[in-house]
Amino acid sequence: MSDLLTNPVPNLPPNKRYIATHDGSGKSIIHxxxxxxxxxxxxxxxARSYATPTMPAHLTNNVDVTSYLSSSSSSPTTHTTPTIVTPTPSGSNLLIVDLAPGGMSHMxxxxxxxxSICVIGRIKMEMDGGAFVELGPGDHVIQRGTMHKWYNASQTEPARLIGxxxxxxxxxxxGTGKLLTEEHLST
Structure with missing residues (x-):
């Protein structure tokens, strides 16, 4: 867990996450x-803010919370490169992407x-077909298996995206004859 940080991008407020559930009498509580x-x-x-291992999610006896907390307490599920967090393949994932001024993801x-919803700052999305869109707070993109890359549009202010x-x-x-597969390009 030593390589994990609680706030990697300066000048962005830390996220607060609350997991809601039920107590033994059926009342709603914060778990x-x-x-x-x-x-x-x-x-x-x-950051993987939350994930379920299956869809639909199994919430009985907090099995989803137990699964998430046990996997996130050591390290997020990572791909072959430690900087790539791979989504839980058959479940749901809530990701927080913080971009430093001028920062970018990989394609x-x-x-x-x-x-994907911009919540702080201005974020540009580039697609492999050459299209660009710029998002402000509240603007969002519905990605449908498309190749894309995120950029912080500002050189001076941080930005945050929720996915x-x-x-x-x-x-x-x-037009490709190829089946959709996960891809990560180095540039």
Whole structure:
């Protein structure tokens, strides 16, 4: 856990996360609010704020919370490179992406349906087809297995993106004859 940070990008407020559940009498309560842990990505940070191992999620006896807390207490699930957090393939994922001024992600695609929402700053998204969009707070992108890269549009202020990542069925990418697979490009 020594490589995980609670706030990798200066000047961004830390995230507060509260996990709600039920007590033994059926009343709604806060189960826990563990600190948000980020995997550093250069000057940026990526945190899996929550994940379920399956969809639909199994909430009985807090099995989802137990699964998440046991996997996040040691380290997020990582791909072959320690800076890539791979979504739980058959479950749901809530990711927090903090971008330092001028920061960027790598070009990537996953076998998922992603709801990506800018909450702080201005974020640009580049697609492998050359399209760019710029997001301000509240603006969002629905990623449907597409190749994309995130940029902080500011050279002086940090930015934050929230992503809800859900599994999707692989499909043939139009015009390629290739089935959708997870890809991470180095540049």
């Amino acid at each position: 826990s609010s563990p600190p948000q842990l980020y995997t550093p990505m250069g000057p940026n940070g990526l 990537h695609r996953t076998v998922t349906l992603d709801y 809800v990542i859900l599994p999707c069925e692989p499909f043939e990418i139009p």
